[in-house]
Amino acid sequence: MLSRIAESLFWLARYIERAEDTARILDVNYQMLLEQSQDSYHLRWEPLIVMAGEEQLFRRLYSEVNAENVFEFLAFRQDNPGSIVQCIAKARENARTIRDRISREMWEDINSFYHMVTRFSPREELVAGPHRFCDKIKFGTHRFHGVTDATSPHDEGWQFLRIGWSLERAEMTSRLVDVQYQNLLDELPTVGAPDNHQWMAVLRSVGAFEAYYRQYHSSIEPEKVAGMLILNSQHPRSIRFSTTEVQSALRAISGTGPGSYANEAERLAGKVVERLSYDRIEEIFKQGLHSYLHELSQMFGLMGRDIARNYFYYAVVA
């Protein structure tokens, strides 16, 4: 497979995942804030910008952190490369360059998804609130996963798609837990534990709310929530599950069996999976959640870089 095609598949999947994750976070936080008092308003919007990794850009574009600005910035802004609309546009652009290599159904699906997204009028949506828009995005990305799974051969190309969306998901979930936890602890030091609504929102944003209750049969406890999002082996959006996906796809490409590795990305993926399989949430908190997640984030960054170095880039021959 051509390196360029593998790279386009990787980014196609990453952009789709990023659009979905952003939509989920936006939707859930907005709903939750409707039930909150006004005084801590801006404090709660700020983490969303931090999660998107675009604090500086946001401050250049807006003077105030409020619901509308955050919504517009994360959903529609053309000049925010991470906005949902931009992610879908870039996913489609990647698909277009390789349309002879993906299934016709995939191309037609992503193409019509793109046209649907660009037909939204930001002005109307800002009035209506993000729910309707975010719901469409989630539906669109889920359909993309379904169409892809059902119509494209599960060959090397498919493994690059899988790496793309799993790696993005692992990074987003780790950032979500990190930012939310820090913020909630900072904000309400006297209460001792952050309030349940916040953590419910976190669970909802990764679609794990019902699963949490089924597993723990208890009220929402921050430690358990963090444990679920980081260590659960079955929930498709947990860090452990996503990293295991990355590892398995990498092995399928290189043909490496368990217990060894063919490149640096595989070694790091194996290391992270191992940790997440045997660490307990109490130990993680003892070490400090933030430093633990920060380490994971760094590893994901290195994995991405090494995948690119191994499979996508060629040094210029003089």
Place this chain on the structure above:
Amino acid sequence: MAPEQFEERRKLADLSFLIQGITFTVYSDGRGTERLFPFDLIPRIIPNSEWRRIDRGLTQRVLALNLFLQDIYGKQCILRDRKISRSLVYSCAHFRREMVGVEVPKGIFTHICGIDLVRDSKTGEFLVLEDNVRTPSGISYVLENRLVMTRIFPEVFQACEVLPLSHYPAELYRILRSLSPRGEDDAQIVLLSPGIYNSAYFEHSFLAQQMGIELVEGRDLIVDGGIVYTKTIHGLKRVDVIYRRVDDEFLDSLTFRTDSLLGVPGLMGAYRAGNVALANAVGNGVADDKAIYAYVPEFIRYYLGEEPILQTVDTYVCAKPPDLAYVLDHMPELVVKAVGESGGYGMLIGPTADERTIQQFRNRVSANPRNYIAQPVIPLSRVPSYDPSSRRLAGRHVDLRPYCLFDGQKVTIVPGGLTRVALQRDSLVVNSSQGGGSKDTWILRGEG
């Protein structure tokens, strides 16, 4: 068939093109917009006997053009024998000095030719309007049009015996494979495209898919030690044959335009060393220059010792002073064309142009006579076409571009070709970039 039924099927056809995204890109609006290529459901029928004559005429022409290119980049006998002036050949913008003395694989320059024909409505005869021997496009529309027609009018195809054309990709693939410097079994063949912003990108991905070869861009290739490789996820893989849809001047920034990112630095070196084959060959533009066109009948006589079967349009070559004087005097009656342009760009249709435009062309032609030719207006034949506004059939001007494949021995022409139709009443311009459409072209078996 009732008009409602027909309208129904027409919508079905449009929808089919839309869903598949069979589009081309136009640049006139400065942004490059994707557009559907309008499709007319009424097929154009050419009698078998007439087609056989066209087939023979095109075969002869392709052979002569190939021999001309071999000669001009080889021994240059035709220049020594003074059948065409040295200065006219060398002043052609697409003449490539870098190709002089290069032995191309199997002596083939013109692997794929698209030769535009028009039928003179006065004489009823098919004339050659222009040759396209660089990177002719449009075959994907021919194949897709037929596919859509067989889906929408299956009953008609059962009743008439229409000669098939679906073997085109297989024949092209056979020719490409035969060029491989490492033998056919190991041949790695790729299609080199400028990428998604090219107007014919749909065709590139279509043909790559049909032939089962990799569609690559310049950045996917690398030349090392005179060998061309693709960059794959499992390392470099050698390439033997490149079906390139990138123009000469963008192919290799070390040889041609240094600002080109579409090509592959070092490609010409690999090509000249015989380590990779290119189709079509580099430098073909000298053969389809519109001034050289006037001499092709002479090439046929000179190289083949035959009389041309297909006639050409009388052409005034402005590089010749007497012709130039005539053209400047008679511009309102003539069609004036820039010699190196295609796609209906850079052209004046005298009888319908206003005085200001004509004066502009006079100035341009006087400033650079070598760059222009002029021809009398050919009264293009019309064929019945569907007019959606009146829901009736009406006569519309058409041309025909058959696609000729040359394997070094024989020329294969899929029966028919691309019939382009000027969908506007009385318009003579059929180019898709100028609002033309297309229709399926039927050559019937046995009859006539």
